[in-house]
Amino acid sequence: MAYPTVVIGAGVVGLAVARALALQGQEVIVLEAETAIGTQTSSRNSEVVHAGIYYPPGSAKARLCVAGKAMLYDYCTARGIAHQRIGKLIVATEAAQQTQLATMAERAQANGVHDLQWLSAAQVHVLEPELRCHSALLSPSTGIVDSHGLMLSLQGDLENAGGVVAIASPVAEIDARAHAANAQAPLLVRTEDGTELEAGLVVNAAGHGAIGLAHRTQGLDAQHIPTAFFVKGQYFTLSGQVPFQRLIYPVPQIGGLGIHLTLDLGGQAKFGPDVQWTDRADDLVVNPADQQRFAEAIQTYWPTLNAERLQPGYAGMRPNIGGPHMVSPDFLIQDATSHGLPGLVNLFGIESPGLTSCLAIAEQVAASASLH
Structure with a gap:
């Protein structure tokens, strides 16, 4: 049977x-x-379509992300699902972070991501005049999708x-x-x-x-x-227009990819997620008191941000199995x-x-x- x-x-x-x-x-x-x-x-x-940059070579995340990215773009194109290969800049905001970027570039190459481009601060300024950084990696195959x-x-x-x-x-x-x-x-x-x-x-x-x-x-x-470990990630939205055309990511931190800027398909900006370890999977409240902490993190790469433009958005929960000490x-x-x-x-x-x-x-x- x-x-x-x-x-x-x-x-x-x-x-x-x-x-x-x-x-x-x-x-x-x-x-x-x-x-x-x-x-x-x-x-x-x-709602980001990741390129496959961050994950250890040979890992399931690396293999399935790189394969999945190609499959997802093909599927969305064939089905008419809204998406954009908007591109992403991963930025070193100080010279000391250059080594991290170099390590990421090597890891991406090992994972089969061959389209990354090194950019100097001057080259970044041409693309994104409001962005402050020491150098950056451009990932042209990173995108966004209507999930x-x-x-x-x-x-x-x-x-x-x-x-x-x-x-x-x-x-x-x-x-x-x-x-x-x-x-x-x-x-x-x-x-x-x-x-x-x-x-x-x-x-x-x-x-x-x-x-x-x-x-x-x-x-x-x-x-x-x-x-089981639960990692809460808060997002703050930005009122008004944003002066960026691409996704902006700082160098990663343990547990997440840093408080980054993403755009939705309508061009609206949001920032996040942060990393908060919690004991409850249903802890999805955004704390308005974290506005200033978010603003200070964002101002490392967008110095002219007015913190008052940040509004509490939403929170998500990562189903993590590594815990706070596993990268x-x-x-x-x-x-x-x-x-x-x-x-x-x-x-x-x-x-x-x-x-x-x-x-x-x-x-x-x-x-x-x-x-x-």
């Missing part, structure tokens, strides 16, 4: 995975706890292939005990309203809830479940080769560049699923 596939979580990664599996001919149902798709991490980010339009398109593809998205369907637990003893027995997914679904494949794409759900997976050895924890795409339960895939730590990587992650999960 062929059992259906259940994907848990209708963020951009869950929808991309579900689409890929449905296009393989599988019967797919997506269970989403919230009352709409993509209301958590997928809608609380910078909600992307998710709607992925959902449409899924449904056209026969898949279903069930909103307001929080999952209580997964029972893999019978499956562990007999791979022909189905995995059982129980929702909080008591519904029980038999599944041949279950993909846990629950974002910052993925680790909690793994702990509620009976038959999964706890040694295979990483520790760049990798994605963890966990299947039976590690935990020994065929048909169960856990997606842990899918933080940035998860949006950029979504189609490449989906391709990897679908390829893995076809082997079992």
